[in-house]
Amino acid sequence: MSILVTGGTGSLGYSILSNLSGTNHELYSFSDELPQPWQKVEGVQYLTGDLLDFRNVLEMIQKVSPTHIYHLASQSSVGLSYKKPYETLNINLLGTQTLLEAVRQVVPKAKVLLLSSSEIYGRTEQQLTYLHKETDPPNPLTPYATSKACMEILGNQFRNANGLHIVFARPFHFTGPHHSxxxxxxxxxxxxxxxxxxxxxxxxxxxxxxxxxDVVDVRDVARAAIQILNTAESGEAFNICCGKxxxxxxxxxxxxxxxxxxxxxxxxxxxxxxxxxxLLIGDPTKIMNLGWKPMICxxxxxxxxxxxxxxxxxxxxxxxxxxxxxx
The missing domain is CATH 3.90.25.10 (UDP-galactose 4-epimerase, domain 1)
Known part of the structure; x- marks a missing residue:
């Protein structure tokens, strides 16, 4: 099994790769720069490149030939998305387009997890009491949220038109070791x-x-992402949250x-x-039905x-x- 994590030097990428380290899987990270010492996980091959350069991404996918892909690479700051809305949409939407097209051409049977966000839910009239469910329609308020909502639509396009196996993770707020x-x-x-x-x-x-x-430790989010990619049906979306x-x-x-x-x-x-x-809180029922629950207080x-x-x-x-x- 060959596992690729785009954005593998971020805190979630680090935690996913740490979870998978020591297995017999080939582990790869693809980011725009090499990791700092505190971002490295033993046994991972760290590759660098430009997610918006199709030839670069295509060659990387050909080299790695992944069976499982965690697509985490993004402009992930809500605040920065106000200052750089075009860059945010470029990386989060067109970067995903580049990756999925390379996957379609080279490894169409690979399982792909696209990292979305609870930010796509936006505000509701019941915001003081409401736990967002995966069936809630997107109602984005920020360029970042819009980019993630559009990314999900793009993922469904590739799933519907090309038969790719794509699942979506919508973590609520998370933090913990290695967080930027x-x-x-x-x-x-x-x-x-x-x-x-x-x-x-x-x-x-x-x-x-x-x-x-709604806040969860990044290491619990990593376990959830692995559970989702390994067991969920294509097209499914899951909140990653604790409900408080x-x-x-x-x-x-x-x-x-x-x-x-x-x-x-x-x-x-x-x-x-x-x-x-x-206030932004999620309903964790669906992810808990996969056998996951947060473990770190x-x-x-x-x-x-x-x-x-x-x-x-x-x-x-x-x-x-x-x-x-x-x-």
């Missing part, structure tokens, strides 16, 4: 690391912390307790975004994130990466 500092919770964890170990000002800068999200929410403020307060430092909070409008959905998730961030920063400094990287 572009996102709220790891960004705050990194600020706490700098305060505790490197003498930074004891102030946390953030946008609004009063939005609520945390405010970002609650998560940050947990992180502060874990770090053991005292801090002040300051609002930074640079972190804020318009059209934010106040939020306290352990955030503790592991903080501790991994400490190690990551030490490695950066050892490599001479003194500036604040966004990884």
């Amino acid at each position: 500092r572009r996102f709220v919770i790891p960004s705050i964890a990194y600020q706490l690391v700098k305060i505790k170990y490197y003498g930074a000002e004891p102030v946390i800068y953030s946008g609004s912390l009063d939005v609520s999200r 929410s945390y405010t970002f403020r609650e998560l940050v307060e947990m992180l502060v307790d874990i770090s053991g430092v005292s801090v002040d909070f300051r609002f930074d409008p640079g972190y804020d975004r318009c059209n934010d959905i106040p 939020m306290e352990d998730c955030l503790s592991d994130l903080f501790n991994e961030m400490v190690v990551r920063r030490r490695v950066e400094l050892k490599m001479g990466m003194g500036r604040d990287l966004r990884l």
Whole structure:
């Protein structure tokens, strides 16, 4: 079995590859750059290239000849999608088009998982109580959400017209070890690391912390994605969630307790975004019927994130990466 993970250097890609490491499968990652030391998984062959370059992607698929594909590579920041809507649509939609066309030509029997997002659900009139189901129609509010909703339509086109085996995963918010500092919770964890170990000002800068999200550990999301690709029928979509929410403020307060430092909070409008959905919770019934459930509690998730961030920063400094990287 040959398994390809596009975007394999991200936190979810890392967790999927870690789950599959040590098996007899051939494991490949395809990203736009080589992994940093903390992004590497033993036994994985790391390939680089441009997802928008069809010849590049076609040659990669010919080389790997995958039987299973986790397509995670994307512009995954909602906030950045406002600043770069064309880039977001390019990568998330046309990049998927490039990959699926190469799959159609070279390995049409491969199983493909397309990583979508709960963001496609947008707002509802029942937003204070409603658990989104997979049958809910898309109602995107952001360029990122639109790109993912369109990606699902594109995936169904290839499935219907060409018979490809394609399934869709819609994770709600997730975090945990190896999560990029572009996102709220790891960004705050990194600020706490700098305060505790490197003498930074004891102030946390953030946008609004009063939005609520259904949150799952990234390693649980990885297990769900593997379960979906291995067992689901083509065309099926699955929420990956736990059915309950945390405010970002609650998560940050947990992180502060874990770090053991005292801090002040300051609002930074640079972190804020318009059209934010106040509350986004999913119905996990369908994915749980596959035999999955979240196993890692939020306290352990955030503790592991903080501790991994400490190690990551030490490695950066050892490599001479003194500036604040966004990884």
